[in-house]
Amino acid sequence: MPAYYIVVRHQDSWKIRYKDSYYGPYESQERAIREASDMAHVVEVSGNSAQVYTLSAEGELKLRYPLPRDDRVRLPSGDDIAAEESGAATEEAGPAIGETYGPPAEFAEREGSG
Numbered sequence: 839m840p841a842y843y844i845v846v847r848h849q850d851s852w853k854i855r856y857k858d859s860y861y862g863p864y865e866s867q868e869r870a871i872r873e874a875s876d877m878a879h880v881v882e883v884s885g886n887s888a889q890v891y892t893l894s895a896e897g898e899l900k901l902r903y904p905l906p907r908d909d910r911v912r913l914p915s916g917d918d919i920a921a922e923e924s925g926a927a928t929e930e931a932g933p934a935i936g937e938t939y940g941p942p943a944e945f946a947e948r949e950g951s952g
Contacts (some may be wrong), residue, residue: 840887845902849896867892875903897928 851863852870854877864870872888873887878888882904890903 840889841878841881843878843888843890843903844899845870845874845890845892871902878903 846853846855846860847867848862849951851861852867853862853864854870854874855861856877860871861897862870864873873890874890878890881888888903889901891899892902893899938949938950
């Protein structure tokens with residue numbers, strides 16, 4: 839099961855919620871997302887999976903890390919360069935960054951919304 843880091847507004851500041859603890863405060867939501875993403879990356883390097891979400895005032899979770907595969911930076915391959923030079927290159931639409939998801943089941947059960 840992945841580690842879930844949820845960036846929330848808590849007691850008038852931005853914090854990272856992991857399991858039943860809060861980490862922070864952070865001066866902005868962006869800074870909290872960056873810190874949570876760094877934490878998630880460390881978990882992934884150790885061989886486990888991790889995800890970072892933001893929680894809106896309406897209770898919606900948005901995935902912030904990892905980015906959907908199509909939104910990650912990718913270096914062009916030789917085939918990409920050849921296709922671009924020949925005019926055959928096409929843009930493929932991937933999922934949008936920040937696509938809204940329902941809460942992970944574990945988080946929803948703890949919060950009483952599942």
